[in-house]
Amino acid sequence: MLHDDVIRVLHINLTSGESRVERRADLFQDYLGGTGVAMRLLDELVHADRDPLDPAQPVIMAIGPLTTIYPVVTKAVATFRSPLTGEYGESHAGGQFASALRYAGYDALVITGAAERLVYLLIDGENVEIRPAEALAGMNVIETGRVIRDRIEGAGHRSIIRIGPAGEMRPGCSAVRYANVNVDTFRHFGRLGLGAVFGSKNLKAIAVIGQQHLDLPKDSRAYKKLYAEVYDRVLHTDAMKKYHELGTPANILPLNELGALPTYNVRQGFFGEADQISGEAFAENELITKRACAGCQIGCIHVALYRRPFAPGWEYESTLVAYDHELVYAVGSLLGVGDRRDVLRLIEDIDKAGMDTISCGTALAWATEALERSIIEPEQFDGIDLRWGDAERYAQGIAAIARGESEVARWLGQGEVQAARHFGGAEFVAAVGGQGVAGYWTGYAHVLGHLLGARHSHLDNAGYAIDQKLEAYTDDAIIDRIITDEGERIVQTSVAICLFARGVYDLETISRALDSVGIQRSAEQLQAMGERIYWERVRLRERLGFEARLEDIPERFFETPTPRGQLEPDRVSNMLEIYQARRAAAGPAQ
């Protein structure tokens, strides 16, 4: 909390309907915000002996000390026990949520218990209300946002985060375990199934209204000066250029040229139709505007016009769809879909149902191959026979998974790893450690990064970038780079910056920014705090079942060549050993 060295935690119990505010000086002192605070609160409140969807399990969300008041500090960090992996879940989202929470006067939210019927939460500064949402049951995320927005029209900064039908508890079927939480239409708490946790609490949405006034420090010269400096670095240097121009899909063509674009369920690293779904092709043909999260001048959200005829006589319908590299990969190259309108259609369908696009894409990719090999049959899957590149059938598959009625659809809603455990075909899941992988096929660091990290595509390390940039590509050097990334990123995510600005916010800059608003932390202290949070998170993850095991990497990943050659299990094992030895030698700090 600015001007007050505490973390203000809003606790809401959906079973009792009670809420209270707790002031935690220790959290501010030792964890600062974001990842640190959210991890620590989860550590205190999670039940290691209970199912991830047990009502007693908590959902935690935390912002950082610089949220909104410095450029590109836009993220809220959610922690929970993942219903997809059963392990530690951490997911970050932009949009207006972090900003609305800041001006509502809270640094963290803790939600426990479950409502008897479907509800949404309204947090309007001090006023916290639990409101009925039964009328919103089964409603997609776009309509849910619209209905609630109409109800809470008025002044102040607002954000509405919500789940779609895929996350809801419905009679006779279980929630999709990679259901996500939509944030203000274009952003998401995407990975690891936070939407299903919301559903298990009968929580359809949270609306936050923030109107609190926060004074600048008495002497604000240093703050204004550094704000302008960071602003100019964000906008007028190359530090963030890529995210602003073509956005993340700028990766499609260069990755494809390298042979590093996962295609046909990672059977190959290049896609013949990549030029059709490249960032350039989308920008030239479908991009109509860009949008930003509150307090970010970059505006990486690339919004496409998805326009299609629906009847003869020049009848068209149009909707707006935000696209990103990971989405274009997950429903494009990974499924062999090389038509931009098809890609937008599938992104929109998955998004409206409230599912994580990467996980849905990897589940569909596994299912396509499993159908090819007759491991599963169309009769078990609503009669659907998926085919590479056939968007109509994929759209049917998406709808079937969201409905969760047929046997295969239900298993696919548990994720391809669980489905393969049931039907067979574990050797060709495009997943590491229980979760579908991000859109890179670059080499060892990418796969190891997934295995070691908190299982979010880019959260703890940029393995894909290490693979592409590292010159002396030795086991030691790869692990060094992963550990360096981890050390810096855990501080950055505890301040809750957007990691797209990681090049702007080195520890020295973070230290100066904190100092300008009256929070004293040297770069060395931040580094030490990061190390401590890292180890506490390791212990928490282990308590929830994490272990970095070679067996959690599918055989497929040792068959398909990467730009760094075919991966060898022995080398992966060796790197895991180096990692553990290196980490153990440096810590754990007690």
Next chain:
Amino acid sequence: MPKILTAPRMARCIGCDSCMLACARMIYKSFSPHKSAIQIRSRGGVMGRMVANICTACAEPVPCVEVCPTDALTTRDGGRGMVYRKAECISCHKCVEACPVQVIGWDEEEDKPIVCIFCGQCVRFCPHDCLEMVEVE
């Protein structure tokens, strides 16, 4: 020639709040974007268009100046818009009601109006060149 604030290129707006944060930070000594004389809103949600609620710098007779019972608001030299003197303000709210485009906000903590002073800080911190200070006759 006096300069006034205009928002001629709002179709480029990405909704980043940077201009509001700049006005709050540089003029109203606040971290809070609602303490800003420029307010960006989306019409029709984020899928709609972005609009800027800004002072249009009315020509004489300037409505907010007309209703001001003290010398807190006076017509600027050149006759477009107003000059605000906080020390003279008696917090009567009349300017807020008189504003024909409803862009005079209210600072609840200070109990004073939030008015544009035509300083151009929001223009400096707009990343997409949506805003512009324009000289008027």
